[in-house]
Amino acid sequence: MTHFDDRLSAVLETGVARALEESFELITVGDLLRYVPSRYVSQGSGLGSTDPYEGDHVTVVGRVDKCELFPRRGKRGISVLEVTIDCDGQHVKATFFNGARVKHAIKKDQRVMFSGTVKYWRSKWSLSHPRYLVLDDDESDLISRGDASAGPRRGVGQAMDAAVRALPFLPVYPAAAGIESWDILWCTRRVLEDLDPVEDPLPDVVRAQEALSPLDHALRAVHFPASKDDAEAARHRLRFDEAAAVQLVLATRRQSAAARPAPACPPRRDGLAAAFDDDLPFELTDGQRTVAEEIGTDLSAPHPMNRLLQGEVGSGKTIVALRAMLQVLDAGYQCALLAPTEVLATQHHRSITAQLGALATAGELGAPEHATRVVLLTGSMSTAARRAALLAVVSGDAGIVIGTHALIQESVSFFDLGMVVVDEQHRFGVEQRDMLRAKARGDISPHLLVMTATPIPRTIAMTTLGDLDTSTLRELPRGRSPIATSVVPARSHPRWVERAWARITEEVAAGRQAYVVCSRIGEDEDTPPPRRAKKSSRRSASDEGEDENENAPTTAAALDVFEALRSGPLSGVRVGLLHGRLPADEKDAVMTAFDHGEIDVLVCTTVVEVGVDVPNATTMVVMDADRFGVSQLHQLRGRVGRGGHPGLCILVTDVGPHSPSLNRLQAVAGTTDGFELALLDLRQRREGNVLGADQSGTRSNLRLLSVLDHLDIIVAAREFAQRVVAEDPGLTRHPGLAGMMRSAWDATRVDFLDKA
Structure with missing residues (x-):
């Protein structure tokens, strides 16, 4: 029998298991079963309403409408086979450059599956030299398959029986050049035939409340559904699992952070922050005052603030962050501001020093009583300047320390760090932020404020930054021009x-x-x-074959x-x-x-x-x-x-x-609405990459969950995860949930959540 956690290399041929791992990072049986079809094909199924992008690897199913052999221009003795397949009224053209070798296998009126790379010519897309599978119901149990340009089949099974061809809904999987949709179908069917019943990690009460199918049924039905409703019910269950895995990670992180002690920094009426407010040459917006109160309340508590401050470009986030840092300075602690570039760090140092004016002149003759020092620390500073900055930081002379990744280096020691501000939070990962926060004394965990001028839609914030409270600035300060x-x-x-x-x-x-x-x-x-x-x-x-970058x-x-x-x-x-x-x-x-x-x-x-x-x-x-x-x-x-x-x-x-x-x-x-543009950006990047591999080098496990369209599922999963973690912080009483969380989001992926 096969178990959910078995490695595919123990269940499938070595070459097949290696291909699945190399192409899709599918390592265990569970990984394969959660790699769900992108769609299902039945007799008369169309292609859908959205054209693919050039370079996409797609799979189409239809009936051969035309199959014509032409001599290849300028290539004597070589022919090109042009095949047009009809997908319920929509037509796709495929070109085979060694046409004579393929013509015997592909004939008019056959039902076929083509898988290949999309090419555009005069606004029409086609497949260039695709792999193919003949799906006709003939007397043989063998299905023709071919790829005149590909190498060995790497051990994938060479036949499927008539039962697969007769499926009411044929699953079509996201494929790659190394392994096709029908290869994944064959592997999935083989695994499911020997699979032991899968234990469900979700409590019965949760499944009933959210109308969720049992996991074992969902894993089988999502690949081979009996009806459209059966497929959708299975996908709904697996969507919830994906959302729950993310929310369990975030809830666990949030619980862990809240349990650590932090310096309580209540506001003072006679301190540096009050003096700064008295000297402000302008009035704060209503939004800035509201957010300042939220942050001030967090800073007064003996557990660490973990807050995201997002706002439109020019909405005044920096002034809010500065006022928060001054409140921490009034309590006797230092603050660090981490910026992604030297240009930005230098700009922050220059602007904050100017805004503080005399209040940034501590140690100078005639400095006000509550004055502090603002120090800049970057990796390219001269040795002398760096030495002076490090001395000011470790001695406590510098109240506000602004820098780049140089702040994280082991040589940087703070006298008493009480707050960390991270600007443009998506440029930094969890590990980098924690390295800076670890520079506080003893067991103290500094307060954390992360800022971004890239607006984050609610579902994205809940899915990637669910361990942070969120404050939003939408109102622009007076005087900003259109x-x-x-x-x-x-x-x-x-x-x-x-x-x-x-x-x-x-x-x-x-x-x-x-x-x-x-x-x-x-x-x-x-x-x-x-x-x-x-x-x-x-x-x-x-x-085909020309240099892609030539033109x-x-x-x-x-x-x-x-x-x-x-x-x-x-x-x-x-x-x-x-x-x-x-x-x-x-x-x-x-x-x-x-x-x-x-x-x-x-x-x-x-x-x-x-x-x-x-x-x-x-x-x-x-x-x-x-x-x-x-x-x-x-x-x-x-x-x-x-x-x-x-x-x-x-x-x-x-x-x-x-x-x-x-x-x-x-x-x-x-x-100029940044939140509207954030949604546009998300939709145009087709959202799969938002939590995916384009930047991190690892693949996303969000295969079914849409951070745009499934807010209700994300909210329900978040409430479930917070409730479970509150009752069982280590998930010791819920080993199934702990396993689901670990398998879905390893440490690398969790760290990438904050950068996505």
């Missing part, structure tokens, strides 16, 4: 690009400044990986744009250059010069994406804007319009008029 955004399609309207440079010249003549943002630095920089092509590609299926569009490098602008359309203004490879002192000098108005136009990379605040900057041109994500573009344009003059953001792109990328840019131009 930002207009325009898309410039450079390919069809090159004169519009010239007009963008002219507009910058006009703004500079009026006393304002501008940014020009590029996606890469240039020179000997490594070539960035090509973007995943969308269906706007114009490559023909017959171009790839070139992108504007910051070094090249800097030289071209200062010797060309912007030769009459002062142009500066800023990018991440400049030495720290040069970066600081450039930003200082731009801040002081000594540079009119700053050509830069995304080092200015967050935190940079130059109120006189009113215009931004983003080159190759299609190279940037929705949220990143929203962050970038938030650098302009921060003063009393309206802002203008110009998105320059070379993509074609029918490209999805152009639609995405137009959507960004159509709204």
Whole structure:
């Protein structure tokens, strides 16, 4: 018999188990059974309403409508087989370049399954040299399968019986070049035939309350359902399992954090925070005051605050965080502010020091009674400056310590750390934050405030940051000017690009400044990986085998744009250059010069994406804007319009008029609502990657749960997880739930949740 936790290598042939692990990270029987079909195919099933992206590996099922052999142009003696299959009225074309070797197996009116890579030609997609499976009900139990270009079959079974062909709903799985949908079907069917009944980790009362199928039935029905309702009931159960696994992890982390002691920091009426409030030259917004009260209450408690502060670009998060840090300083503790880049850390140091004014002059002659020191610590500081900063930190002379990853290094010791503020939290993982928090004295756990200017939809926050309380700033401070955004399609309207440079010249003549943002630095920089092509590609299926990057569009490098602008359309203004490879002192000098108005136009990379605040900057041109994500573009344009003059953001792109990328840019131009754009970004990235492997190198286990569409399931799973963990913090009385949590989200995936 086969058990749920058995390794696939003990159940299937070695080559098959290795293929499943290499292609999909499926290691155990449970992993395979939770790798569910993407859809089901019955007689007359269509393809669905959404076209695939170029480069996708897809599987289609239909009946052969046409099957024609043509001589291949310029290749004497070689023929091409073009096959068109009818999928309930929708037609898909497949091309086989060694047509004579395939024609004997594929014939008109046969029912077939094709699996291959999507190619677009003149807005129509097709499959180039796919693998195939003939599904006809003939007298033989064998099913024809083929791939003229592939290597050995790696031990996957060579036959399926007529019962599989007669299934009312044939499961179609997400496949890969190394292993096809029918291979996974064969493996799943073989495993299920010998599988012992699977013990259900969910209590009966929970299953009844949420109308959930038993796990054993769900695992079988999701692969081989008897009806559509049977399939949906199985998927509903497995969705809940996925949500519960995530929420159990987050609830466990939250319980663990709440159990640790933290410094109680109640507000003082006569301290540094009160003095700062008295000197504020402006009024806080209602939202800022509300959030400040929430944070102040958390800081007063003897257990650690764990709070996310999210808000629109320019909504005033930093001033709220600063007031919170001053409350902690009044209680006699230090604060650390962790920033992802040196540019942002330096900007924070400069702006916080300026905002505090005399209150940041501790140790100087005439300093106010409650004054403190603000110290900057980065990895590229000189030895002398670093030594002085470390001394101020360990001695307690520095009340606020601002830095990059350099703060996490073992050589950094705090006198008495009471609070950690993490800016742009998605740039850091749990482990990095905990390393900084571990620098507190003894068993004390510092309060934690993480900030982001990338708005997070509610379901995402609950799914990835459920161990944090959330505060949101939507209201912009008074005086913020509106930002207009325009898309410039450079390919069809090159004169519009010239007009963008002219507009910058006009703004500079009026006393304002501008940014020009590029996606890469240039020179000997490594070539960035090509973007995943969308269906706007114009490559023909017959171009198979040509260099994928041969005709790839070139992108504007910051070094090249800097030289071209200062010797060309912007030769009459002062142009500066800023990018991440400049030495720290040069970066600081450039930003200082731009801040002081000594540079009119700053050509830069995304080092200015967050935190940079130059109120006189009113215009931004983003080159190759299609190279940037929705949220990143929203962050970038938030650098302009921060003063009393309206802002203008110009998105320059070379993509074609029918490209999805152009639609995405137009959507960004159509709204300045960051929360609306966050949802747009999530939908356009097809959400599977939100908790997936694109950045972390590991695959997501969210195969069925949609963080956009299943809020009710996420809420129910969260309530269940919090209730269970409150009653049984170590899940010692619920070993099944503990196993489900461990198998679904190992330490690597949990850490990635915070970066997703």
